[in-house]
Amino acid sequence: MMVYLTRRYRFSAGHRLHTEALSPEENLRVYGKCNNPNGHGHNYLLEVTVAGAINAATGMVFDLVKLDGIVAGRVLDKLDHKNLNLDMENFRAKVPTTENLCLEIYDLLRHPLEEAGGEGGLQLNRIRLEETSLNSFECVAEGAGAGKGKG
Numbered sequence: 001m002m003v004y005l006t007r008r009y010r011f012s013a014g015h016r017l018h019t020e021a022l023s024p025e026e027n028l029r030v031y032g033k034c035n036n037p038n039g040h041g042h043n044y045l046l047e048v049t050v051a052g053a054i055n056a057a058t059g060m061v062f063d064l065v066k067l068d069g070i071v072a073g074r075v076l077d078k079l080d081h082k083n084l085n086l087d088m089e090n091f092r093a094k095v096p097t098t099e100n101l102c103l104e105i106y107d108l109l110r111h112p113l114e115e116a117g118g119e120g121g122l123q124l125n126r127i128r129l130e131e132t133s134l135n136s137f138e139c140v141a142e143g144a145g146a147g148k149g150k151g
């Protein structure tokens with residue numbers, strides 16, 4: 001039986017939605033006020049879901065202290081109070097939409113979490129990122145079982 005553990009985190013960051021692939025007029029049309037030259041900020045709500053079997057000895061899917069440490073080290077320390085366009089290498093050329101940020105967070109966490117899961121097997125099942133109370137995005141693992149689809 002797979003059990004899903006979801007933990008919630010918060011961070012704040014700034015961004016500007018703009019791509020060199022479009023003209024200034026097209027950028028304004030596509031991104032609206034999110035294209036404002038000097039950017040704007042969000043208080044993001046991040047949910048990290050891991051899936052695995054309950055460890056018979058501990059009664060837990062995964063240690064929350066370990067989870068918090070990995071999320072802090074790999075994601076929160078890198079993103080919190082940062083300018084995503086300027087401070088994140090991967091967003092120099094890629095637009096820091098919340099879709100792209102959600103995928104970036106998935107990629108940052110997948111291997112560290114799945115490795116920390118050890119032999120019991122742990123899957124990073126889902127990253128959900130809320131940009132505002134009206135918008136949220138999710139990246140969900142392809143393939144069902146814990147530890148599957150590594151690569």
Ligand code: NI
Nearest residue numbers: 015034040042
């Ligand atoms: Ni925005």
